[in-house]
Amino acid sequence: MSELAAPRRRVRRLFGARQLGLIIRIVAGAAIAVFALSTPGFLTPLSVNALLTAISFVGCVAVGMTFITLTGNIMSLALGATVSASALIFLASLSLGVAPAFLIAALFGTVITAAQGFLVGYFRANPILVSIAALSLLLGAAAFATGGHRIYPGGAGIEFFKGRMGAVPVNAMFFFATVIVGQFVISWTRMGRLMTMVGSNARAAIAAGIDITATVTVAYAMAGACAAIGGVLLAARYGSGDMELGAGYDYSAIAAVLVGGTGISGGSGSAWRTLIGVIVIAVIEVVLLLRGFSEQLQYLITGLIVLSVIMLHTLGERRQG
Amino acid sequence: MKQSALLLLAPAVRPFTIMIGTIVALGLIDRGSGYFFSVGTIFSVMQLFATLGLVALGLGLSMLVREFDLSVAGMMSLGGCIAVLTGGTSPWLGACLGVGAGVISGLLQGLIMTRLGLSSVGVTLGGLLTLQGLTYVLTGNQTISYPNMAVALGLNAPIAHLLSVRSAAALAVFAVATLVMTFTHVGRDIIATGSDRRASRIAGLNTDRIMIGVFAASGAASALAGVLLSYSLGAASPAGLSDVLAPAAAAAIVGGVSVVGGRGNAPGIAAGVLTLCILRSGLSAIGVPPFVHDLVTGGILLVIAVLDAPDLARHITAWRFARAERRAHTYSRESRDAAAT
Numbered sequence: 001m002s003e004l005a006a007p008r009r010r011v012r013r014l015f016g017a018r019q020l021g022l023i024i025r026i027v028a029g030a031a032i033a034v035f036a037l038s039t040p041g042f043l044t045p046l047s048v049n050a051l052l053t054a055i056s057f058v059g060c061v062a063v064g065m066t067f068i069t070l071t072g073n074i075m076s077l078a079l080g081a082t083v084s085a086s087a088l089i090f091l092a093s094l095s096l097g098v099a100p101a102f103l104i105a106a107l108f109g110t111v112i113t114a115a116q117g118f119l120v121g122y123f124r125a126n127p128i129l130v131s132i133a134a135l136s137l138l139l140g141a142a143a144f145a146t147g148g149h150r151i152y153p154g155g156a157g158i159e160f161f162k163g164r165m166g167a168v169p170v171n172a173m174f175f176f177a178t179v180i181v182g183q184f185v186i187s188w189t190r191m192g193r194l195m196t197m198v199g200s201n202a203r204a205a206i207a208a209g210i211d212i213t214a215t216v217t218v219a220y221a222m223a224g225a226c227a228a229i230g231g232v233l234l235a236a237r238y239g240s241g242d243m244e245l246g247a248g249y250d251y252s253a254i255a256a257v258l259v260g261g262t263g264i265s266g267g268s269g270s271a272w273r274t275l276i277g278v279i280v281i282a283v284i285e286v287v288l289l290l291r292g293f294s295e296q297l298q299y300l301i302t303g304l305i306v307l308s309v310i311m312l313h314t315l316g317e318r319r320q321g
Numbered sequence: 322m323k324q325s326a327l328l329l330l331a332p333a334v335r336p337f338t339i340m341i342g343t344i345v346a347l348g349l350i351d352r353g354s355g356y357f358f359s360v361g362t363i364f365s366v367m368q369l370f371a372t373l374g375l376v377a378l379g380l381g382l383s384m385l386v387r388e389f390d391l392s393v394a395g396m397m398s399l400g401g402c403i404a405v406l407t408g409g410t411s412p413w414l415g416a417c418l419g420v421g422a423g424v425i426s427g428l429l430q431g432l433i434m435t436r437l438g439l440s441s442v443g444v445t446l447g448g449l450l451t452l453q454g455l456t457y458v459l460t461g462n463q464t465i466s467y468p469n470m471a472v473a474l475g476l477n478a479p480i481a482h483l484l485s486v487r488s489a490a491a492l493a494v495f496a497v498a499t500l501v502m503t504f505t506h507v508g509r510d511i512i513a514t515g516s517d518r519r520a521s522r523i524a525g526l527n528t529d530r531i532m533i534g535v536f537a538a539s540g541a542a543s544a545l546a547g548v549l550l551s552y553s554l555g556a557a558s559p560a561g562l563s564d565v566l567a568p569a570a571a572a573a574i575v576g577g578v579s580v581v582g583g584r585g586n587a588p589g590i591a592a593g594v595l596t597l598c599i600l601r602s603g604l605s606a607i608g609v610p611p612f613v614h615d616l617v618t619g620g621i622l623l624v625i626a627v628l629d630a631p632d633l634a635r636h637i638t639a640w641r642f643a644r645a646e647r648r649a650h651t652y653s654r655e656s657r658d659a660a661a662t
Contacts, residue, residue, distance in 0.1 A: 045364035054503075074442055077567055119623075121628035126580040128389065132567045140615030255446060262439050296462045296559075300454030307447025311437060 024312050025261075032283060039287050049169060051286050056171035057234050059278040061184045061249045063224030066274045067219040070186065072199035072266025073120055073127035075254045076220075078134040079227045079249040082109050083246025085138050086231030091151045091241055098157035102232055109228025110221045112138070117220025121213040142243045152240045161236030171233050178226055182271035185222065195219050200267025256281055259309045281306070336577040336592035339621070345594050347603040354607075362606045367488035368477075369598040373544035373572060374491045374591065376565050378498060379539035381590045384516040386535050387582025388441035389428055392430065393543040394565050395452030396423045398543025401551030402456050402559060403652050405467045408552070412472045416548050423544025424537050426452060431533030441536075464558040473555040487549045494542065497589040504597040508586075511535060512625055516583030567643035572597050579629065594619075 004044045036042050061079055068076050090105035116134050119125045161170050161271040194215045204211060230249070235241050260277025262269030284305055288298045329338045340370030351357035374391050383390035400419035408415015430448045434441055467473065476487045484492070513521040514531045522528050551557040577594020578585030597618060604614050627633060 119627060119630075122632070123627050123636065124632040125626040125630035128570070129574055129580055129622060129626045129629075132570055132574075133619045133626055135567055136571070136615045136619030136622060138619075140612040140617075140619060143612035143615065144610075201322070251446065251449070254442075255450065258443050258446065264443050294462070296457035296460075298454075299457045300451065303447065303450030303452070303454040306450050307444070308444040310447050311433060311439065 021313070028309070028312070029280075032183050032280060036283050036287050039290050041290050042287065045167075047290065051282055052172040053169050053237070054286075055278050055282045056169070056175035057230050057237070058176045058249060058252045058256060058282075059275070060178050060226050060233065061232030062253040062260075063178050063271050064223035064273045065250070065253040065257050066182065066186075066262055066269050066271055067195065067222045067226075068127070068253070069257050069262050070199050070266060071195045071216050071219045072202060072270040073216070073219075074266075075128070075250065075257075076113075076116070076131040076134075076223065076265060077128065077250050078113075078116065078131040078138060079223065079253060080246045080248055080250040081135050081138040081142075081148035081243065082113060082224060082227040083231040083234060083249050084241065084243045085109075085112075085142055086228035087235035087241045087245050088142065088151045088243070089147065090232045090235045091153050094153045094157060097155070098160060101157075105232050106225050106228045109224040109231065111223025111224070111318075113227065114221035117217040117223075118213065120220070121216030124212075140245060146242070146243075150240050150242050153235075157232075158236040158239065160222075161233060171237070174229060174233060178229055179271045179275045182222070182226065182274075186270055191215065191218055196267060196269075198266075199269075232244060238252065252281075255306050258313070259306055261313050263313075278294050280309075324471050332541045332577055333589065336575060336589040336596070339575060340592045340596045340599070343599050343603075347607065347625065350609075351607045356606045356608070357603050359606070362602050364479065364482050364485070364597045365602045365606075366595065367484050369601060370594055371485070371488040371491040372459075372546055372550050373565070373568055373598065374594040375542045375549075376493060376569040377572040377594045378495065378587065378590055379542035379546075380566075380569045381576065381578045381585060381587075382511070382542075383441065383539050383572055384515075384570075384578045384580060385511050385582065385585050386532055387518070388434075388532070388535075389445070389481040390430075390536060390539045391442060391445040391566065392448035392452060393539065393569060396426060396543035396560055397458070397547035397565060398456045398551070398557075399423070399426070399452050399459075399547065399635070401547030401557040402460050402465065404548040405465050405551050405557040406459060408472075409468055412469060412552065416545075416552075419548040420544045422540050423540035423542075423547075425540075427537040428533060429542025430540075431536035434495075434536070435529040435532050453559065460557065460559045462559060464556055467552065467555045467557065470555055472552050476549065476553040478494070485553075486631075487553050492547060492591075494545065495587055495591050495629070502587055507531075507534075512583050514583075528632070568597060568618075571618060574625060575621060581631075 019085060019146050041047055061083060065075060065079060066218040068074070086105040089108050090101050091208075093101040093104045096104075112134070116127075116130050118126045119130050161174075165173055178217055184192075186195065194205070194210055195218075197208075198210065198212055198215050202212065205215075227249075231246060238245065256277040257269070257274050258264060258277070259280055260273035260275070262273050262277075281302065285298060288301055293301070329333060347357050356362070357648070376397060379396070380390055380393050400423050403422050404412075404415040404419035406415075407418050413490075426448065426465065430444055433439060434444050439554075477485045479485055480489055502511070510521075510526055510531050513524075513526060514528045518528050547557075572594040573590055574580065574593070575583070575596050576585065576591070577589035578593075600617055601614050
């Protein structure tokens, strides 16, 4: 354990780490809410709609990333490429109809990510290394299959994803459904409890006779399915795609996961937290935009806020090792 | 025979085995048509090495202490942009400021990690986003051209047809890193910190200081890569350098740096970087479409991932045991059948 700074120790004695963390979270949340609501134009339908659409794409990937982080496998650098590849497959197979194309894309994302999960679970291969290998293979295979050209929809029907159900954009419906299903799996199914256990202490999980291979493979399969849904939404939004479509989504996703408060060391985390992380980042970006900050300042401030939120979250936690 | 084959796969030797294997394989595919074994190919390999190598060295150093510096791409852009913005009249001043920015950012990240007890992935992810934002602000979200074209030409000027000043500089940094890691206690301290941080601390090693130093060095190396690249391109842009993390991590891992810490060295990282650069330049030199490079790199990484996985040996033993048991079972059944007839 590294030595703690003296003032922090004193503050800690007053409140205790847990309460301190809670207080900081409430204050920060209130600050963001006040900041957002006092911004002129934030509550207009146009801005709320833009916000909901924007969080849907990265949100799906972030919920997927939550499963990987939860099982103690840090993050995947291949989810962005999975988003792109699923989007391309969705667009190319649209000639079969929207629903079959959606299923094919989701199946593709699930299978290739589950394969990575199998390597990680069965051999305990390093997750970051496996994800970089998968990233390379996906990029190469996509360049081979597409010849480097953009892919355009092979059939009609993507208008459905651009529409709205009542007041809510269809994109956001898919995202909220992903969050609900994700949260259901994590907290209400046996598999979800096993994922949490494997993430918090893999050795104890082995000793308890838990099938780590199956647990990690399922977690990765969920991650791939979520990323593929994000890919389908993105493909429908832009109407065409290449492998650049989902580039960088892995970083945005892990940022949202960490800002939501899921621990990087695994064993704790939920889709709700990730939802909160996604919303916090998106609200900050929209508010900065509406208040007329230049694009470059938006990047800087968002980066600083992500950094400080990550620092605050772990304030009460102890360093392991 | 078997022992010498095992020696080639020993962790310290394996990066060089892979590198030579790559050269031989490409040479065989080329079949003496002279596209692969040419001075031009070596020059372009070394140009790639100059950019990727230093980033891989920085990232590899952080992996040696069992951390992962995601911010290398941000350091690279920031270093390049600062150098181009400030080095108009004096390129040395720009280079110093660029590398200095990398050192300071690395120091800050190291301090945050050790003082607050945070993991490197979270802090360097925040660092990456912040550094990229800073680069966007400094450049005003535009590509900035560097007026001093003499520097660009000078950096790319060939030395003995094989190296440029830029790639020679990268090689020099690797040489210094090798000397420091081999002949001073710093190298041993880094390996010790990566192998078992708690034991090292109990043994009296100031592991916090090692960590901060490693992240400062990682920032310096990545920023220097950005400075050299931006100078030689004559331009710096806040975007477009972010694809460097995955190749750099791949190079460090092919170069024998263990992802669980405590294993790896600078010459190995150099061999790993060279392998990837040889694959990229060599494959394009012999006329293979570029996607093959991605597929081959991905394949190599996947094989290394499985070979280095802690449970591989356990599974192999289990498979062997199961096969031997099955064989024994069949044998006993056969002998029983023979006895019955």
